[in-house]
Amino acid sequence: MRKTNISFYLNGELIERQLDPESRVLDLLRDLLWLTGTKEGCGDGDCGACTITLGYPINNKIKYQAVNSCLLPVGKLQGTSIITIEGIEKENNDLNIIQEAMVEQHGLQCGFCSPGVSMNMFSLLANDEIPSYNDMIIALNGNICRCTGYEGIRNAAKQVLTYLNETPNYDVVPKKIRNIEANLLKMKTDILVDDYLLPNNINSLKTIIKENPEAMIICGCSDISARRHITKESLNKVIDVSRINEMTKIELTRDGLSIGAATSLTDIINNSLCSKNVSALCEGLKEIAAIQVRNLATLAGNIANASPIADGVVLLMALSAKLIIVNKDCKKEILLKDFYKGYKKTVLEEGDVIEKIIIPTSSFNKEYHMEKTAKRNAVDIATVNSCAAFEKDGDKIVKVEIAFGGIAETVKLETLDLNRDIEILARDISLKYNPLSDVRGSSSYRAKLIKNHIIKHFAFINGEL
Ligand SMILES: Cc1cc2nc3c(=O)[nH]c(=O)nc-3n(C[C@H](O)[C@H](O)[C@H](O)COP(=O)(O)OP(=O)(O)OC[C@H]3O[C@@H](n4cnc5c(N)ncnc54)[C@H](O)[C@@H]3O)c2cc1C
Numbered sequence: 095m096r097k098t099n100i101s102f103y104l105n106g107e108l109i110e111r112q113l114d115p116e117s118r119v120l121d122l123l124r125d126l127l128w129l130t131g132t133k134e135g136c137g138d139g140d141c142g143a144c145t146i147t148l149g150y151p152i153n154n155k156i157k158y159q160a161v162n163s164c165l166l167p168v169g170k171l172q173g174t175s176i177i178t179i180e181g182i183e184k185e186n187n188d189l190n191i192i193q194e195a196m197v198e199q200h201g202l203q204c205g206f207c208s209p210g211v212s213m214n215m216f217s218l219l220a221n222d223e224i225p226s227y228n229d230m231i232i233a234l235n236g237n238i239c240r241c242t243g244y245e246g247i248r249n250a251a252k253q254v255l256t257y258l259n260e261t262p263n264y265d266v267v268p269k270k271i272r273n274i275e276a277n278l279l280k281m282k283t284d285i286l287v288d289d290y291l292l293p294n295n296i297n298s299l300k301t302i303i304k305e306n307p308e309a310m311i312i313c314g315c316s317d318i319s320a321r322r323h324i325t326k327e328s329l330n331k332v333i334d335v336s337r338i339n340e341m342t343k344i345e346l347t348r349d350g351l352s353i354g355a356a357t358s359l360t361d362i363i364n365n366s367l368c369s370k371n372v373s374a375l376c377e378g379l380k381e382i383a384a385i386q387v388r389n390l391a392t393l394a395g396n397i398a399n400a401s402p403i404a405d406g407v408v409l410l411m412a413l414s415a416k417l418i419i420v421n422k423d424c425k426k427e428i429l430l431k432d433f434y435k436g437y438k439k440t441v442l443e444e445g446d447v448i449e450k451i452i453i454p455t456s457s458f459n460k461e462y463h464m465e466k467t468a469k470r471n472a473v474d475i476a477t478v479n480s481c482a483a484f485e486k487d488g489d490k491i492v493k494v495e496i497a498f499g500g501i502a503e504t505v506k507l508e509t510l511d512l513n514r515d516i517e518i519l520a521r522d523i524s525l526k527y528n529p530l531s532d533v534r535g536s537s538s539y540r541a542k543l544i545k546n547h548i549i550k551h552f553a554f555i556n557g558e559l
């Protein structure tokens with residue numbers, strides 16, 4: 095990719111440079127800027143060793159989030175403030191309370207994971223609200239320490255929270271970083287030239303598509319970066335749609351709940367309209383990866399990626415979602431269940447961008463249950479996943495639809511015949527799709543999971559879980 099002029103703040107200092115926008119922020123930090131405190135472990139979003147804080151203006155304020163710098167292309171830095179482990183020390187080079195607590199509570203052994211752990215805690219604490227201990231521990235799911243030092247890390251989290259609750263005026267964010275927030279709010283957030291195109295509104299997107307019909311659409315880039323870690327492919331030309339204002343809004347409309355397709359999974363989980371009307375979606379999305387990935391990842395990416403085990407797709411199909419797709423001079427609508435044409439194949443054509451996901455109002459009154467079987471309890475992709483939608487008339491169940499992932503080349507939606515027993519229903523579904531065998535599970539194991547998932551969904555609706 096051609097180099098592009100990119101401006102951002104790094105630990106409170108303005109950086110304006112010609113940079114390769116498709117390269118990884120992790121490499122920029124370590125190899126070009128010699129900030130080697132940020133470590134590389136897995137290189138594909140799993141371990142959290144490379145965690146940094148990304149600050150971005152939202153509603154006239156800077157919102158700080160933990161992200162994996164191994165998944166972050168440099169182009170996404172335009173108009174942001176990033177903070178690394180080297181930037182969180184307080185005035186006079188004093189340790190930040192997070193670092194202090196990690197030292198005092200022996201939250202590290204070899205120390206390789208500790209910068210990422212500290213930066214994950216820092217990102218949570220840099221915003222206004224003090225998180226609960228539980229939120230902090232869940233967030234630390236995305237930091238895998240190989241030296242079994244978790245107890246010390248947990249105690250460090252406890253120490254930090256106790257300190258903050260007793261010292262309400264203490265700000266974990268150093269002054270030099272707070273001081274640049276006003277300037278950051280005025281910075282340009284889009285890139286409209288060269289090969290990494292980052293529009294911030296729909297009109298600009300349409301013009302860019304017209305001029306660059308062949309460009310690849312990217313959003314959070316979590317999936318693409320993890321893939322590139324293996325394939326080493328170059329992106330050539332991309333249109334990054336993650337900043338399009340109209341695509342990051344969540345609103346109630348006459349049609350139902352409209353979720354901008356570029357809204358991050360974290361923002362959906364924390365949105366009050368989503369939790370009020372479709373709480374099952376918020377709960378289910380928590381099953382996707384860890385917080386550093388969810389802060390980048392979007393539903394559009396989850397859908398367009400067309401993975402047969404995409405958790406977001408399983409949830410949205412059970413919720414009868416439909417997609418609004420925009421292109422340079424047209425708009426179309428399609429039901430998610432009709433979106434896939436085969437393994438990793440969708441109806442998307444050149445220049446098509448998923449703009450919104452609509453969950454119809456009629457879906458709000460159903461009851462949902464999501465089940466995900468994976469090799470690890472947390473932060474793992476599914477062997478089989480499913481989400482059941484129960485429609486009731488009073489206490490009587492009148493319709494059950496289940497979206498299954500991991501049993502066929504795409505996620506499949508099945509309507510159950512309520513006159514048949516579970517054994518027969520599960521057998522029929524297995525015979526219909528003949529589930530695949532792969533490293534995650536054999537065909538017969540998946541067939542058993544189909545049955546077990548149906549049993550669990552009914553156990554849930556009958557109040558037995
Ligand atoms: C460590 C790790 C763990 C993960 N765990 C899970 C998991 O547990 N469950 C799960 O389901 N997934 C998981 N994923 C996969 C991935 O993160 C999700 O699918 C995520 O939602 C992708 O969103 P994104 O915005 O980052 O997509 P991107 O990486 O930006 O794009 C993915 C695909 O979607 C296309 N695309 C993106 N946006 C649009 C749009 N608006 N219109 C048209 N096409 C578009 C891109 O061209 C690309 O083909 C994981 C990924 C990583 C790296």
Ligand code: FES
Nearest residue numbers: 135136137142164
């Ligand atoms: S290096 Fe492991 S998540 Fe980035």
Ligand code: FES
Nearest residue numbers: 203207239240241
């Ligand atoms: S202290 Fe060694 S990996 Fe965490």
